[in-house]
Amino acid sequence: MGYLGLVFAGLFHKPSRTALTLLSIVTAFTLFGFLDGIRLVFSRAADNSGTDRLIVTSRLSIIQPLPIAHRNRIAQIPGVAQIAYANWFGGIYQDRRNFFPNIAVTPVEFLAIHPEIVLSDEAREAFLTTRTGALVGSALAQKFRWKIGNRIPLQATIWPQKSGNNTWLFDIVGIMRTRDERNQQYAGEMLFRYDYFDEGRTNSQGTVGWYIVRIEDPALSNEIALAIDRLFANSDSETKTQSEKDFNLAFAKQFGDIGLIVSAIMGAVFFTLLLVTGHTMTQAIRERIPQLAVLKTLGFSDVTLLGVVLGEAFAMMLLGGCLGLGLASIGLPLLSDSFGGQLPPLSVSARSWSLGIPLMLGLGAIVGLPPAWRAMRLRIVDALAGR
């Protein structure tokens, strides 16, 4: 038995109480793992944004269309390199629960502006030559067992066909992958051609959902955004131009400020955890005053006792915390599976661990220091006499 044995002997002095305390720590850190995983996915969407891309939407609302004529006027602004446009389709594959984003895009420009989308040469070629061609993300293809050459139907929810038919048919011509493992944005999406979409729909022809503008110098993004919006000021179709990052952040904020919500919840959880474990720890040490006095009698120094009691607090937090984060690492992928592609793949990342472990140590210090201090200052003769 070494000092570690002493620490654990102290920790499991009252096993059932320690088990309950551990359970509350495990619960808190499981929750932390889940929420932090979700938070990171949202902040990552912003991280993955291209710095050289601006998003132009209607000033009124993100779902308000813009005239296609804006394109040529935007193109004249100095510093604008390339323009693509896109429209939300909102089609359903077989069942509403199979939701995934499906978007009509201008094929050449969209792919050029988004170099992070990795395609085979054949797929790129086929997309440019097939009017009904569609590109699907790798996760999506895996989920529905789609292969190149499959023809798939989507039920329109916003855009019925001229023919009166609500079913649009698409031919899968390529699978989209991404260069960066962490950027899974396109893995769960489907892209298809704007011309097929625009000619087929019954209304709003000649309009655009949003423009994606590539600029030559990212440092000028504010100026160019202002210039675009100024161009259409006081027109029927005023615009709102943002960097892609701001756009993504704003999009994520539709669901609320995830970071703030997570911080608030975790703040409350950890505060409660502090109260609970702090109280138990203090009580446990109070009961063990005579034992600690015996250790001092035997010659264990004040600092050693400080270390032993602090060690108990750290051991408890680390044990419970790692168990909790471990549980979250198992649970989080299951959660994202159950969302079926609506959320990017969730997992407990290295970032969560590197935030979690200092948190465990910090909580351990806060909980452990007062009783450790008390153990250190303990006067043997008083403690032995029960004073």
Added chain:
Amino acid sequence: MTVDPPLPTAMVVMRGITKAYQRGNQPVEVLHDIDLDIPKGDFVALMGPSGSGKTTLLNLIGGLDKPTSGTVTVAGRRLDQLTSGELAHWRSTSVGFVFQFYNLLPMLSAQKNVELPLLLTPLSGAERRRHASIALELVGLAGRARHRPQELSGGEEQRVAIARALVSDPQLLVCDEPTGDLDRHTADEILSLLQMLNAEFGKSIVMVTHDPRAAEYARHQIHLDKGILVPAPTHGA
């Protein structure tokens, strides 16, 4: 104050010891100007009425507390001059403690309780285990090494405590009413054990006791009354 040089054969030398406790704002003197010599190899019973200061005096001898004034020399070391850290180290090498209520750690086995003081030594884990086994054997508890304190009788617990006091091979044992919580028969066994440690292993022992029968196991008796050493009362107990 002049201090006599301690005799090479002296285990405990106390000169002019006073001890005062703070009670509220009032200092209360519990020991008054005590001089005491205990030679090496002695077995002394320290007796006296409740509250007379026996535990206080024993704590000074064992280096658990420091006197308000006076000098304490134990095994050649001036304890009154040591810092609390130095005292802690001194205790770990030079003195073993036995208490009335055994004071074993309940979550550790007998073996591990006995090993505990050896954590403070440079001994390896294997050596610590071996020393602890020897000490347990010495007190006749080799067969109980794996038991926890709650699985042992009072007498057995006290034997474990004695093994723990012995394990780092100190020359001095201080015992505060070691049989105070035991029945007469078990008390006799424990006292015989202490007697054996004194006679066969040359351990110096200072034992506080209320019980005149227990005191008879010692070689000498000293009596404390209201904080002063007094001649043995002749009127018996």
